[in-house]
Amino acid sequence: VRGAFIEVLVQLAARDARVVLLTADLGFNVLEPFADAYPERFFNVGVAEQNMMGLATGLADSGFFPFAYSIVSFATLRPLEFLRNGPVHHRLPVRVVGVGGGLDYSLAGPSHYGLEDVGVLRVMPGLTIVAPADKPQARAALEATWDLPGPVYYRMGKGDVGEVPGLAGRFRLGKVEVLREGRDVAILSLGTLAHEAVRASEELAERGIMPQVVVVSCVSPAPVEDLASLLRGVPLAVTYEAHHAVGGLGSLVSEVIAEAGLGCRLARCAATPPNQGLVGGKAYVQEAHGISPHFLVELVMRCLGGERPV
Amino acid sequence: MRYDSGDEERAAISDGGHSGMSTRARTCTLRDAPDLKEASRQVRRIILEQSKRANVGHIGSSLCIAEILVVLYGRILRRASVDDPERDRFLLGKGHAALALYATLQLDGVLSETDLETYCSVHGTRLGVHPDHHLPGVDFSTGALGQAITFGAGAALAARMQGSRRRVFVLVSDAECNEGSLWEAAMFAAHNRLSNLVVIVDDNGQQAFGKTADVLRPSSLDAQWGGVGWTVERRDGHDPERLTTTLEGIDTDGAGSPTVVIAQTIFGKGVSYMEGQIKWHYWPMSDEEYAQALREVETGP
Numbered sequence: 001v002r003g004a005f006i007e008v009l010v011q012l013a014a015r016d017a018r019v020v021l022l023t024a025d026l027g028f029n030v031l032e033p034f035a036d037a038y039p040e041r042f043f044n045v046g047v048a049e050q051n052m053m054g055l056a057t058g059l060a061d062s063g064f065f066p067f068a069y070s071i072v073s074f075a076t077l078r079p080l081e082f083l084r085n086g087p088v089h090h091r092l093p094v095r096v097v098g099v100g101g102g103l104d105y106s107l108a109g110p111s112h113y114g115l116e117d118v119g120v121l122r123v124m125p126g127l128t129i130v131a132p133a134d135k136p137q138a139r140a141a142l143e144a145t146w147d148l149p150g151p152v153y154y155r156m157g158k159g160d161v162g163e164v165p166g167l168a169g170r171f172r173l174g175k176v177e178v179l180r181e182g183r184d185v186a187i188l189s190l191g192t193l194a195h196e197a198v199r200a201s202e203e204l205a206e207r208g209i210m211p212q213v214v215v216v217s218c219v220s221p222a223p224v225e226d227l228a229s230l231l232r233g234v235p236l237a238v239t240y241e242a243h244h245a246v247g248g249l250g251s252l253v254s255e256v257i258a259e260a261g262l263g264c265r266l267a268r269c270a271a272t273p274p275n276q277g278l279v280g281g282k283a284y285v286q287e288a289h290g291i292s293p294h295f296l297v298e299l300v301m302r303c304l305g306g307e308r309p310v
Numbered sequence: 311m312r313y314d315s316g317d318e319e320r321a322a323i324s325d326g327g328h329s330g331m332s333t334r335a336r337t338c339t340l341r342d343a344p345d346l347k348e349a350s351r352q353v354r355r356i357i358l359e360q361s362k363r364a365n366v367g368h369i370g371s372s373l374c375i376a377e378i379l380v381v382l383y384g385r386i387l388r389r390a391s392v393d394d395p396e397r398d399r400f401l402l403g404k405g406h407a408a409l410a411l412y413a414t415l416q417l418d419g420v421l422s423e424t425d426l427e428t429y430c431s432v433h434g435t436r437l438g439v440h441p442d443h444h445l446p447g448v449d450f451s452t453g454a455l456g457q458a459i460t461f462g463a464g465a466a467l468a469a470r471m472q473g474s475r476r477r478v479f480v481l482v483s484d485a486e487c488n489e490g491s492l493w494e495a496a497m498f499a500a501h502n503r504l505s506n507l508v509v510i511v512d513d514n515g516q517q518a519f520g521k522t523a524d525v526l527r528p529s530s531l532d533a534q535w536g537g538v539g540w541t542v543e544r545r546d547g548h549d550p551e552r553l554t555t556t557l558e559g560i561d562t563d564g565a566g567s568p569t570v571v572i573a574q575t576i577f578g579k580g581v582s583y584m585e586g587q588i589k590w591h592y593w594p595m596s597d598e599e600y601a602q603a604l605r606e607v608e609t610g611p
Contacts, residue, residue, distance in 0.1 A: 020471075040471070041471070043467075043502075045498055046494070046497065046498065046501075048491075048494035048497070048498065050456075050460065050490070050491040050494055051460045051463065051491055051494035051495045051498055053460070054457055054459075054460020054461050054463065054464060054491070054495060055460060055463055055464035055467060055495075055498065056464060057450075057460070057461045057464055058450075058460070058461045058462060058463060058464020058465035058466070058467065058468060058478075059464045059465075059467060059468045060464075061449075061450070061461070061464070061465060061468075062395075062464075062465055062468030062469065062472065063395075063468070063472075064468060064471075066464075081454060081457075082457060082460065082491070085451065085454050085457055086457070086461065089451055090443060090450070090451065
């Protein structure tokens with residue numbers, strides 16, 4: 001996904017001299033196309049994320065569109081207060097690019113997981129939050145948001161997860177995309193987990209359950225109207241995200257259900273850190289955190305069977 | 311802006327005043343000030359008057375940077391107007407001394423005395439303890455220590471990329487040099503030869519909960535800044551003429567290293583009982599203390 005993102009960024013840089021790329025010493029084998037084409041607009045600022053966010057603030061205040069690149073936790077959590085007092089408070093067009101949302105850096109261990117970013121950034125007023133589901137959507141999302149007047153956070157997948165069937169690169173700010181219609185349950189997935197949600201929905205269909213599958217790629221501005229109108233028609237909503245249950249997509253959906261006074265029940269399939277010191281492949285680590293199509297199917301079945309979600 | 315309910319009239323005055331400021335033509339009168347020592351006295355007088363009226367602290371931290379600010383605004387900063395894109399930028403890293411900046415901006419004609427009368431008003435004002443960019447004349451919101459220099463480095467980098475001669479001045483406190491992010495930015499500026507970034511360290515030896523030398527100073531500030539590749543100048547922070555010559559002498563166009571001027575100052579400068587006393591980082595003045603402070607500042611050197 002990040003490769004597609006850089007492709008578009010290089011095109012944007014060709015179109016607009018205000019596009020600048022900063023990295024905190026990451027992006028080997030990814031950022032070279034930009035660095036080679038626009039060396040005067042590419043800065044490896046060193047392993048110094050707080051300063052990177054401050055630099056981006058100063059650059060944006062002077063008329064640039066700076067993209068600040070790092071792994072999710074170092075792009076968001078480390079410089080969080082710089083992001084708040086800088087681009088958010090000054091309402092400047094800084095673009096934070098976090099790569100490896102969720103458990104993409106599975107072997108690297110918990111220091112490199114991105115399970116809190118949506119929660120801590122969703123509270124920032126005026127910060128657009130985008131989590132593309134696949135390559136075509138990453139391209140579309142970047143095209144649609146790169147020149148917004150305020151700050152944007154891109155939560156990017158690290159590897160290529162393949163194209164999400166039926167999504168066809170659709171992206172709209174403040175909206176969700178529906179992949180499949182169904183009346184028994186709405187499955188809402190965040191970012192690159194969309195293809196796993198599709199897989200789970202196929203399994204559910206085989207069991208005679210008709211799920212609606214919704215891709216949430218724009219977290220802020222929150223797709224409140226879309227969610228409220230979609231969830232009005234279903235008895236159960238199940239969120240699916242590589243993020244802690246608190247603060248992420250599940251929290252967002254619960255807010256919409258409560259504030260719109262919907263009768264829809266909510267269950268959240270989110271990360272529960274096992275905290276046992278085990279690392280592994282992405283599938284292994286996700287499974288260990290309770291995130292897999294299998295868990296999602298189980299959760300839906302339990303809820304529809306009248307059991308409480310655990 | 312948020313106001314306490316039930317006092318809409320006051321709120322309207324203070325907001326109306328500030329809205330007016332954004333369109334009012336501003337003449338920079340401090341540039342014509344013949345005597346920067348007298349201007350510094352005026353800054354100190356305003357600091358005392360407004361902190362007394364508002365009954366808030368941070369007096370000592372504000373008093374010690376009076377000369378630095380009048381030198382910058384009176385002699386150094388190139389600013390056709392407060393929103394001229396090509397103006398030199400100024401960032402007050404030690405944002406808790408914003409009252410000194412407001413006082414300077416008043417002398418410079420950017421803010422009015424009426425504006426200053428709203429300083430720290432509980433009924434709503436843009437003149438808070440820390441400077442905010444919504445206030446005309448304030449380039450960036452600062453006060454979270456260790457951040458201003460990172461914003462400033464970005465602004466200096468932008469000027470370089472745009473082929474502009476504009477410069478960025480950042481005034482930090484000696485205690486602010488405790489912050490790791492300050493050194494991230496210092497290293498970046500030195501590595502990228504941002505000679506258009508000038509840092510002034512207010513070396514007043516005092517920090518919020520102790521003497522700077524006792525809290526965290528493993529080596530001299532001069533050695534620390536020199537060690538990351540900055541040109542280091544040490545000056546008396548209360549000597550406007552020397553400060554002016556020093557700042558005027560910095561080559562901000564070349565590909566040289568950035569410069570830091572370590573300004574030795576006296577915390578609470580100008581008021582005998584405040585000098586070097588930590589309580590004046592926090593406390594407001596009694597009536598008697600205020601009267602004495604005003605007397606000393608008005609008759610001071």
